[in-house]
Amino acid sequence: MIRDGWRIVRLGLKSLLVHKLRSSLTTAGILFGVASVIAMLAVGEGAKREALERFRDMGVSNLIARSKRPAETQSSSEQSSWTALAYGLLYSEADLIQASIPSAVVVRIREIKRPMMRGEYFHTSIIVGTEPKFLGVTNMEVREGRWLASIDNKRLANVCVLGATLARILFPLENPMDQTVLVAGNDRYRVVGILREQGRTAGAGSTPYDECMFVPINTSRRRFGEQVTTRSGGSFSRERIELNEVKVQMPSSDDVPDGASILRDLLDENHKNQSDVVVTVPLELLRQEEESKRMFNIVLAVIASISLLVGGIGIMNVMLATVTERTREIGIRRALGAKKKHIIQQFLVEAGVLSALGGLVGVTVGIALPQLITYWFDQTTHTLPQHVLLAFGISAGVGLVFGIYPAWRAANMDPVDALRHE
Amino acid sequence: MTDPSSNSDDIIAEFVDVHRHYQMGDDLVRALNGVSMQVRRGDYLTIMGRSGSGKSTMLNLLGCLDRPTTGEYRIGGRDVSQLSDDALSDVRGTEIGFIFQSFNLIPQLTVLENLEVPLFYQGRVGAESRKKAKYLADRVGLGQRLGHRPLELSGGQQQRVAIARALMNDPLFLLADEATGNLDSNTEAEILNLFDDIRAKDGITIVMVTHNPIVAARADRALWLKDGEVEKLVENGNQAVVAGEHA
Ligand SMILES: Nc1ncnc2c1ncn2[C@@H]1O[C@H](COP(=O)(O)OP(=O)(O)O)[C@@H](O)[C@H]1O
Numbered sequence: 001m002i003r004d005g006w007r008i009v010r011l012g013l014k015s016l017l018v019h020k021l022r023s024s025l026t027t028a029g030i031l032f033g034v035a036s037v038i039a040m041l042a043v044g045e046g047a048k049r050e051a052l053e054r055f056r057d058m059g060v061s062n063l064i065a066r067s068k069r070p071a072e073t074q075s076s077s078e079q080s081s082w083t084a085l086a087y088g089l090l091y092s093e094a095d096l097i098q099a100s101i102p103s104a105v106v107v108r109i110r111e112i113k114r115p116m117m118r119g120e121y122f123h124t125s126i127i128v129g130t131e132p133k134f135l136g137v138t139n140m141e142v143r144e145g146r147w148l149a150s151i152d153n154k155r156l157a158n159v160c161v162l163g164a165t166l167a168r169i170l171f172p173l174e175n176p177m178d179q180t181v182l183v184a185g186n187d188r189y190r191v192v193g194i195l196r197e198q199g200r201t202a203g204a205g206s207t208p209y210d211e212c213m214f215v216p217i218n219t220s221r222r223r224f225g226e227q228v229t230t231r232s233g234g235s236f237s238r239e240r241i242e243l244n245e246v247k248v249q250m251p252s253s254d255d256v257p258d259g260a261s262i263l264r265d266l267l268d269e270n271h272k273n274q275s276d277v278v279v280t281v282p283l284e285l286l287r288q289e290e291e292s293k294r295m296f297n298i299v300l301a302v303i304a305s306i307s308l309l310v311g312g313i314g315i316m317n318v319m320l321a322t323v324t325e326r327t328r329e330i331g332i333r334r335a336l337g338a339k340k341k342h343i344i345q346q347f348l349v350e351a352g353v354l355s356a357l358g359g360l361v362g363v364t365v366g367i368a369l370p371q372l373i374t375y376w377f378d379q380t381t382h383t384l385p386q387h388v389l390l391a392f393g394i395s396a397g398v399g400l401v402f403g404i405y406p407a408w409r410a411a412n413m414d415p416v417d418a419l420r421h422e
Numbered sequence: 423m424t425d426p427s428s429n430s431d432d433i434i435a436e437f438v439d440v441h442r443h444y445q446m447g448d449d450l451v452r453a454l455n456g457v458s459m460q461v462r463r464g465d466y467l468t469i470m471g472r473s474g475s476g477k478s479t480m481l482n483l484l485g486c487l488d489r490p491t492t493g494e495y496r497i498g499g500r501d502v503s504q505l506s507d508d509a510l511s512d513v514r515g516t517e518i519g520f521i522f523q524s525f526n527l528i529p530q531l532t533v534l535e536n537l538e539v540p541l542f543y544q545g546r547v548g549a550e551s552r553k554k555a556k557y558l559a560d561r562v563g564l565g566q567r568l569g570h571r572p573l574e575l576s577g578g579q580q581q582r583v584a585i586a587r588a589l590m591n592d593p594l595f596l597l598a599d600e601a602t603g604n605l606d607s608n609t610e611a612e613i614l615n616l617f618d619d620i621r622a623k624d625g626i627t628i629v630m631v632t633h634n635p636i637v638a639a640r641a642d643r644a645l646w647l648k649d650g651e652v653e654k655l656v657e658n659g660n661q662a663v664v665a666g667e668h669a
Pocket residue numbers: 444445446451452453471472473474475476477478479480
């Protein structure tokens with residue numbers, strides 16, 4: 001049985017090799033179809049993963065409210081440079097959020113930009129004043145030492161935890177643990193812990209947390225206050241911000257929609273006129289992204305399917321031509337005892353071999369193509385084995401489906417007519 | 423051998439009042455119109471007649487490539503006139519060896535592969551079929567050409583391969599259609615000698631459609647058709663025999 005099967009395939013190949021150019025062109029049709037299916041699925045999957053990663057970093061059960069400098073008041077602050085521009089989230093609001101959503105974990109965050117020094121090493125980065133809960137909510141981990149404790153907050157302790165990148169910058173040669181970092185010239189903080197590298201984009205504004213220094217929020221409030229004075233050129237601008245960010249972690253992602261609407265209602269009341277607070281819901285963004293990616297993927301799949309369809313039509317075309325050309329051969333085989341099923345088998349196998357060859361080469365090209373796309377267009381791609389199998393399966397299926405009609409025609413020829421055919 | 427009263431076991435193929443009609447628009451063409459005849463074991467029978475007399479129709483029926491409109495066709499005592507397409511394929515594959523005017527080898531296959539085709543459809547391809555193919559190729563003088571393609575052979579050689587192929591399934595009879603029609607006279611003589619040789623050594627039965635009196639002269643009997651009916655059955659030696667003599 002297997003030997004017979006192999007014989008059919010081998011002799012099928014032989015027949016296809018009679019018309020090498022024609023067979024390879026037909027094969028190419030399937031090849032491009034399969035390769036494009038794999039490549040497009042890889043691009044789609046890559047984009048999906050990228051988006052997922054980004055939003056997962058922000059936490060899919062988190063809500064994020066962030067203070068934002070209102071744009072339209074820029075000119076008014078220019079006029080009276082000594083009046084501080086007050087905006088953003090307040091401590092009282094954080095309390096209100098916690099009271100309104102008792103099941104949530106609310107984390108207050110204050111961000112201050114300051115130069116930091118350790119010996120000859122120097123870096124300007126963000127000092128994140130926050131609470132012990134921060135670590136769990138952002139899903140970060142301590143690599144060495146410990147994280148901030150409530151006692152640090154109570155005592156207004158001058159201790160800090162360093163992001164992995166910042167630790168490397170300030171302490172390239174020594175272990176930072178229990179060493180001190182000098183902030184803005186005269187404030188000293190003892191390093192009690194170092195965070196594990198996150199490798200995420202999420203952070204304090206545009207500064208990834210890896211590059212930040214973390215201190216107790218009460219310490220931050222005491223040392224830096226709520227007023228920020230920035231000098232630009234000859235003029236000063238003064239701002240008053242209590243909190244830069246409040247992270248709200250819901251018990252699970254199912255609670256996110258409810259939490260989001262409570263949070264929005266609450267903040268809308270205080271910040272309706274000034275658009276100085278922005279609420280970001282990673283889960284919503286993720287859903288939107290998934291939705292748009294789904295459309296994107298459908299479009300890609302349709303395009304790829306069309307190219308496979310075209311390949312399939314090519315196969316049908318060639319098989320019809322083959323059947324017509326080989327009418328006499330069909331008659332001979334029938335005279336020598338072939339049943340209809342044998343003829344169907346023979347031409348289906350030829351169509352199958354044709355598309356499977358295209359499929360095999362197509363798989364190879366299809367696996368290589370996404371890497372080139374990544375290289376040339378800097379587009380993340382991800383090839384899943386099941387996509388490769390799918391594409392190959394479709395190609396084999398296309399060969400069979402489009403081979404059925406020609407094979408059926410061949411089998412149903414009248415043997416007498418077929419033998420008479422020139 | 424040609425004694426009409428011989429044992430009925432010796433009758434390997436038999437037409438009983440066979441009709442084959444074609445509807446051509448409003449006309450009914452009676453390509454065969456009540457033919458009865460017998461082929462006996464070891465026979466060398468030619469079917470002759472003018473163009474349009476029904477020779478090809480008869481050959482197709484004898485070869486189970488077609489079914490009679492009415493009447494019986496018995497092969498080895500079994501009525502095959504109304505068998506299914508698959509069953510007829512089996513009859514062709516096991517009982518009949520075809521030899522065609524234009525050789526009809528499959529061009530992309532080697533001589534060996536061509537020889538194995540009939541057994542392949544019986545599910546009998548393997549070491550045995552290779553051995554047999556080699557034996558028969560030797561038998562027709564082409565033992566050294568097993569790996570060749572048909573188009574690398576002369577016409578006479580191709581027809582030898584075709585004869586070997588027709589013998590692969592140990593058929594009840596060989597059915598030849600103008601087997602020497604495409605050959606020059608020297609090659610024709612060689613092929614006819616080969617037929618004689620096969621017949622002498624293997625006792626094979628041969629039915630051959632031909633126009634050619636030279637071919638007919640080598641046979642035992644000639645069945646003459648006219649307008650779809652048996653005109654006469656001529657024993658070699660040219661004694662005319664009345665049609666339907668078996669009845
Ligand atoms: N498929 C067919 N359809 C209609 N008429 C046919 C067909 N085959 C043969 N005939 C007719 O049957 C008659 C016998 O034809 P055929 O058997 O081919 O004769 P021969 O082979 O002796 O020349 C002819 O009149 C021919 O036209």
